[in-house]
Amino acid sequence: MKIHSLDLRQRAIMAWKKLGNKSQVCEIFGISRPTLDRWIELEHTAEFDPKNRKNKGGRPSSIRDLESFKNFVQITEFSSIHDLVPIFEEQFGYPVAYEVIRRTLKRLGWVQSKKCFIARKPKRIVESA
Secondary structure, X not given: OOXXXXXXXXXXXXXXXXXXXXXXXXXXXXXXXXXXXXXXXXOOOHHHOHHHOOOOOOOOOOOOOHHXXXXXHHXXXXXXXXXXXXHHHHHHOOOOOHHHHHHHHHHOOEEEEOOEEEEOOOOXXXXXX
C-alpha cells in the first residue's frame, strides 16, 4: 500500500474543508474515499504524519535470523511449507507468511521434488583440458 506524504494529506484535508465534497477531493488528489475518511479521523493525532505510524500491520517480509532458520530447516522434518509455517511460529515466536518461507527456502537452495523438499546440491564445474 502506498504511503502518502504529510504534505499531500494536509492539502487534501484543506481542500475538503474548502469544497465540502469528499468525492471531488478524492478525484483531484487521486486517493480513495476510505483513505480520505481515515485522514480526517487522524487529522488531530500524531498518527496523521506517516512517519509516526505505530502499527505498520502485517507480518514481517523476511526471516530475521537466516542462520537459525537454515539450521531449523535442516533438523525439522516436513513435506510441505504449509506444515512448516506453524512449526516456525512456535519455534521462533513470530508469524511469517507462507510466501516468505517459500522464498527463503528457494534462496537457501531447497527445491520441491515429488511433494518433499530437498537441499539442492551445488553444480560442480568440470574443467576440460
